[in-house]
Amino acid sequence: MKIYFIGAGAGNPEQLTIQGMKIIKKADVIIYAGSLVNKDILKYAKQGAKIYNSAKMNINEIRDVYAKYRKKAEILARVHTGDTSLYSAMQEQMAWCDTRGIEYEVIPGVSSFCAACASLKQELTLSGITQTVIITRISGKTKVPSRENLKNLAKIKATLIIFLSAGHMERVVRNLLHGYSRKTPAAVVYKASWPDEKIIKGTLTDIADKVKEAQITRQALIVVGDVLKKKNFQLSKLYNREYSTMYRKAK
Numbered sequence: 393m394k395i396y397f398i399g400a401g402a403g404n405p406e407q408l409t410i411q412g413m414k415i416i417k418k419a420d421v422i423i424y425a426g427s428l429v430n431k432d433i434l435k436y437a438k439q440g441a442k443i444y445n446s447a448k449m450n451i452n453e454i455r456d457v458y459a460k461y462r463k464k465a466e467i468l469a470r471v472h473t474g475d476t477s478l479y480s481a482m483q484e485q486m487a488w489c490d491t492r493g494i495e496y497e498v499i500p501g502v503s504s505f506c507a508a509c510a511s512l513k514q515e516l517t518l519s520g521i522t523q524t525v526i527i528t529r530i531s532g533k534t535k536v537p538s539r540e541n542l543k544n545l546a547k548i549k550a551t552l553i554i555f556l557s558a559g560h561m562e563r564v565v566r567n568l569l570h571g572y573s574r575k576t577p578a579a580v581v582y583k584a585s586w587p588d589e590k591i592i593k594g595t596l597t598d599i600a601d602k603v604k605e606a607q608i609t610r611q612a613l614i615v616v617g618d619v620l621k622k623k624n625f626q627l628s629k630l631y632n633r634e635y636s637t638m639y640r641k642a643k
């Protein structure tokens with residue numbers, strides 16, 4: 393058996409890559425994260441494929457499925473939400489496979505932060521404003537190392553993407569004000585790319601209230617930074633006519 397860890401995309405089933413779709417079509421067993429993965433991607437499953445929803449399983453039960461099909465199945469698709477590289481708990485599954493000599497491969501997906509920025513029609517890195525994006529979360533059951541707390545990250549004033557934190561907006565904003573100003577724009581994208589997507593825009597002064605009013609506590613991303621103003625940035629060098637690149641001469 394070979395396990396494919398697949399990023400399913402943020403919600404819209406068309407975000408599943410062709411590479412991921414091909415594996416799902418061939419898979420004998422599919423374990424998908426039913427909390428956030430769109431079930432429509434299961435329509436690609438072949439007849440007779442065994443399908444499990446990992447939202448209802450603990451890690452031992454997931455491993456039991458790996459163990460059960462180790463000799464019986466050729467392909468097992470383990471489908472995670474967004475991209476596999478962020479907050480996916482993929483590594484612990486791979487470490488378990490390593491100790492047992494189970495082969496695996498990773499197929500990336502569209503992370504929810506990419507989908508959210510597409511919905512916001514937003515580039516995260518704008519010349520003259522910031523060239524850095526910080527991806528983080530607030531401490532919950534999983535602790536964030538103290539050197540990375542939001543107060544410290546806010547001082548860098550880069551673009552910030554905050555996962556898993558929409559239920560703690562007041563704490564998030566309080567911490568961010570140690571670096572960003574009250575006027576810094578912020579956006580919260582709920583269920584990016586799903587039919588019931590919602591976008592809330594504001595500044596660090598009012599975003600927490602607006603999100604509370606919209607009753608958004610989960611399945612949302614917080615984006616913070618001056619790039620959201622979409623103005624006062626410099627034009628890129630990449631397309632500047634006065635600069636040559638490998639592909640074209642300056643004019």
Ligand code: SAH
Pocket residue numbers: 402403428472473474475476477478479480502503504505507508554555556557581582583584585586610611612613
């Ligand atoms: N691997 C995933 C993240 C999983 S952690 C990825 O790359 O997107 C789960 C968190 O991701 C949620 O709490 C939320 O902060 C964010 N998230 C996942 N899907 C989302 C979506 N469609 N819209 C907004 N946020 C989403």
